[in-house]
Amino acid sequence: MPGVRGGVIRGRRGGLALALPLAAALVASGCGSKKPTGPVVSTAPGGDGWHRRVVFYQVFVRSFQDSDGDGIGDLAGLIDRLDYLAGLGVGALWLMPVYPSPLADSGYDVADYRGIHPDYGDLETFRLLLDEAHQRNLKVMLDLVVNHTSNQHPWFLESRQSSDNPKADWYVWADAPAGDCRESNVIFGSERWTLDEARGQYFFHEFLPAQPDLNFRDPAVLEEVRGMMGWWLEMGVDGFRADVPYQYVESWPDCWYQPETFAIHQQMRQTLDAYPGRAMVGEIQGKPEQVLAYLGNGSDAFHLVFYFDAMYALWGAGSGGDPTDLALAVQLAVDDTPPGGVVAYTLGNHDMFRTPRTVSEDVAALKIVATAQLTLPGAPFIYYGEEVGLLNGQEVVVDFRDQARTPMQWDGSGTAGFTKGTPWIAMADGVKTFNVAEEDRHRDSLLAHYRSLIALRNATPALQEGSYEAVAASPLGVLAFFRRHDAGDRLVVLHFGVEGDVIVEIPTPSGWATALTDEVTGQTSGEVRDGVWRATLPPRTGLVLAPAGP
Ligand code: GLC
Secondary structure, eight states: OTTOOOOEEEEEETTEEEEEEHHHHHHHHTGGGSOOOOOSOOOOSSSOOGGGTOOEEEEOGGGTOOSSSSSSOOHHHHHHTHHHHHHHTOOEEEEOOOSOOOOTTTTSSOSOTTSOOTTTOOHHHHHHHHHHHHHTTOEEEEEEOOSBOOTTSHHHHHHTTOSSSTTTTSBOEESSOOOOOSSOOGGGOSOOEEEETTTTEEEEOSSOTTSOBBOTTSHHHHHHHHHHHHHHHHHTOOEEEESSGGGSOOBTTBOSSOTHHHHHHHHHHHHHHTSTTOEEEEOOOSOHHHHHGGGTTTTSSOSEEEOHHHHHHHHHHHHHSOOHHHHHHHHHHHHHOOTTOEEEEESOOTTSOOHHHHTOSOHHHHHHHHHHHHHSSSEEEEETTGGGTOOOOOOOSSSGGGGGOOOOOOSSSTTTTTOSSOOSSOOOSOTTTSSHHHHHTOTTSHHHHHHHHHHHHHTOHHHHHOEEEEEEEOTTSEEEEEEEOTTOOEEEEEEOOSSSOEEEEEEOOTTOOSOEEETTTTEEESEEETTEEEEEEOSSEEEEEEEOOO
């Protein structure tokens, strides 16, 4: 089979020895039908391509670090923690919305696109954050939430006045509900049209009634949005995470993925391209082909798109031990990503439960999914607290997603070093165990694992930008692949299996005739004989192999 190297994985389960030729395992998992893989990335015009190399980190400012004792995280607190983030090795921060907002949807209801919520600070503090972050080589990306505004936004307040004011068409108005959506954002209720008494018409909202949809069919809206983007870019913001950009335009009952959205993203991209070295990542839910379409030709739409299918597959591999769905998802992305485009791998975010719930409470499981995320061909996005294994919280202030939005845990004190006051939401369980200070004391902690894997990735061009070549994906638990780069190839071998050792045999490239070093531990791993590397891997083990030095 082209592109797949021969090899054998043998598993021992309950005394039964199993042997599977790798090609057979790949065919069984669906990977066998795929063509050989080419380079995943190439250099796109504009910028130095940092977005293809760095590890990203998602911050909920409200829950990261409180500096003034009001129990609410703020920008000054985040500035105080930049050294931690730089030390962790991440290279870019995505800040969830920090704009003025009534917080009906935790900031995803923006009342002013050119300001900072007073809970978090002001523009001066934001400028300081940019400066301090840049001094530490950290990029800063803002959340671009323009499918809708808050119903408190001055644009909406003006628009609802009458049907002939200057902003009358900036929102989606109709005399009667003009249609329902085939798709639904389930947690926001089933109503998509709400009567506005002032205007005597209904307005459309994909999300809450407090989040009226902007009308991108009025060109003035896009012009205003592009102006606003330029305003932040001019200030030095490094890019944006675009909130639901596939929902910008509706043709009821089709509310998602409308072809008209592509032209909008292209124009947004032009705004970014006017500034060197900026990038935007699109939050696209959907099938792989729907998601990858938002990368356009690789240089005319989003620089990156989140790849949630791979996230679900990572959860499955981490919890159940079978990586074949993950292998399939990765291969699909590798084959269909346009040159220059990048898929983003996540294990969680502010809309999902915490990884101990979605993957496993077993630290070894959290480590193996992190190793996968940080070695697969794409951009890893870490959700704050994931690196210490934060658990779900119990309290709900806004909606059930608050369970994954509890304060960061810095130490083992009652409020975990997050605040000197009362946290805006109850801390999650496990503060004493799952915190930075405690995990820093243990060389085998989850945090230590993240630190070393991120450092390894940052120092290894093959892991950052190398092409991908599948070696094996077996229901016995092993996913193995090469990352190839002129600066040196790496062989990544991940055993997700939950119980029982596996024996793995993989032919090595010529020039790899010596022993192999696992760069995660610095130890020699297995043995190479007659051009075949052979090792016995305990459950939930991940290796990044390179030929041992002279
Ligand atoms: C996105 C965000 C989510 C938010 C919604 C509406 O899906 O991730 O948190 O509620 O958009 O803005």
